[in-house]
Amino acid sequence: MKASVSIDKFVMEYKEVPLAAYYGLMREAAMNGFPMKETVYWGDYCYELHIRKGNEAYLHVFYKNFRETERHLHTLWLETRPEHYLHFSQLLEPIRRVASGIYFVGCDVAYDVPTSLENVVVIPADMRRKMTHCGTTRYFGLPHQRKTNGYCRIYDKRLELWEEQGIAIGHGWSRMEMVYKPDQKVLLSDVGRHPPKQNEKYFAAVVTDWDVLPRKRAEQIRNMRDGVNMYTQRIRKAVKETLANPYHVDFNGLAREQWESLVEVPCAALLGAA
Structure with missing residues (x-):
C-alpha cells in the first residue's frame, strides 16, 4: 500500500538578525492587526513571539539563542506549517533583507x-x-x-x-x-x-x-x-x-x-x- 507524503511542520532560521529587525517584525504585525503574544525569558531562545492571522494561520518566532551572548546580531527561528508562511511573507520580507543567511532547520x-x-x-x-x-x-x-x-x-x-x-x-x-x-x-x-x-x-x-x-x-x-x-x-x-x-x-x-x-x-x- 503506497503512502501519501506531507510536511506537518517546517522550521527554518535567519542568521545575524539585529534586535531592531525583531522589534520591527512585532510592530508590523501589530499594524496589520495580527494577535500576538510575546514571552521574554532565558530559555532556548530569549524571545518567543506567537502570531496568529485569525483562524487561518499561525507563526512561532524565536529570537536570540541563549548561546549567543556576544555582538548584537542573533538567530531568528521560525516554525509553522509550510502553507502558513504565505500568510506572513510580507511581514518577514524585512528580515530576509537584513539576514546574512536563510537556512532549513528541520520538519x-x-x-x-x-x-x-x-x-x-x-x-x-x-x-x-x-x-x-x-x-x-x-x-x-x-x-x-x-x-x-x-x-x-x-x-x-x-x-x-x-x-x-x-x-x-x-x-x-x-x-x-x-x-x-x-x-x-x-x-x-x-x-x-x-x-x-x-x-x-x-x-x-x-x-x-x-x-x-x-x-x-x-x-x-x-x-x-x-x-x-x-x-x-x-x-x-x-x-x-x-x-x-x-x-x-x-x-x-x-x-x-x-x-x-x-x-x-x-x-x-x-x-x-x-
Missing part, C-alpha cells in the same frame, strides 16, 4: 496510509529506541526528544480529526510522522536537493492481509508492532523479510518523489519568490 514528515492503525508496523533500525504509548499512539523517543532527528510517532489520524475538530472520515487513516533534522543546516535555497532518508531510521510495513501470514509470524509481527517483544536480531530480520514484499513502505522513495513540490511553497514565501 515533520508525515506518511499517511488509508487503513486502521492495527495494520501499521514500524520497527526502529536502532533497537535502543524504545517504544512508549499514550492511548493508541505509539512513540519512538521521549517527550524531551520531540525536536530531535528520528523522533517518531504513529497514530490514528482519523481519531485525531474527530476528537480535535469534529471531522468524521469514512475510512481508516493512519499516520507515521517523523522528525527530519539534517546533521548540518541546509541553505533554504538548496533544501529541495536534500530529501529525508528515513529508511535509515525505521523499517515500516502496512499489512493488508493478516490471514495469509503463518500464525507464529503474525504473532511476532503484532508483538513488534506494539513494542511487546522486539525479539532477537535473527527474528527481526526474518520478520522484515516476510513484510518486505508486498507490505514494505519505502520512506526514501516516497520522499524523493515529492520532496521538491513539498518544500516549494515555504521556499517561495521565505525567499521572496511568492
Whole structure:
C-alpha cells in the first residue's frame, strides 16, 4: 500500500538578525492587526513571539539563542506549517533583507496510509529506541526528544480529526510522522536537493492481509508492532523479510518523489519568490 507524503511542520532560521529587525517584525504585525503574544525569558531562545492571522494561520518566532551572548546580531527561528508562511511573507520580507543567511532547520514528515492503525508496523533500525504509548499512539523517543532527528510517532489520524475538530472520515487513516533534522543546516535555497532518508531510521510495513501470514509470524509481527517483544536480531530480520514484499513502505522513495513540490511553497514565501 503506497503512502501519501506531507510536511506537518517546517522550521527554518535567519542568521545575524539585529534586535531592531525583531522589534520591527512585532510592530508590523501589530499594524496589520495580527494577535500576538510575546514571552521574554532565558530559555532556548530569549524571545518567543506567537502570531496568529485569525483562524487561518499561525507563526512561532524565536529570537536570540541563549548561546549567543556576544555582538548584537542573533538567530531568528521560525516554525509553522509550510502553507502558513504565505500568510506572513510580507511581514518577514524585512528580515530576509537584513539576514546574512536563510537556512532549513528541520520538519515533520508525515506518511499517511488509508487503513486502521492495527495494520501499521514500524520497527526502529536502532533497537535502543524504545517504544512508549499514550492511548493508541505509539512513540519512538521521549517527550524531551520531540525536536530531535528520528523522533517518531504513529497514530490514528482519523481519531485525531474527530476528537480535535469534529471531522468524521469514512475510512481508516493512519499516520507515521517523523522528525527530519539534517546533521548540518541546509541553505533554504538548496533544501529541495536534500530529501529525508528515513529508511535509515525505521523499517515500516502496512499489512493488508493478516490471514495469509503463518500464525507464529503474525504473532511476532503484532508483538513488534506494539513494542511487546522486539525479539532477537535473527527474528527481526526474518520478520522484515516476510513484510518486505508486498507490505514494505519505502520512506526514501516516497520522499524523493515529492520532496521538491513539498518544500516549494515555504521556499517561495521565505525567499521572496511568492
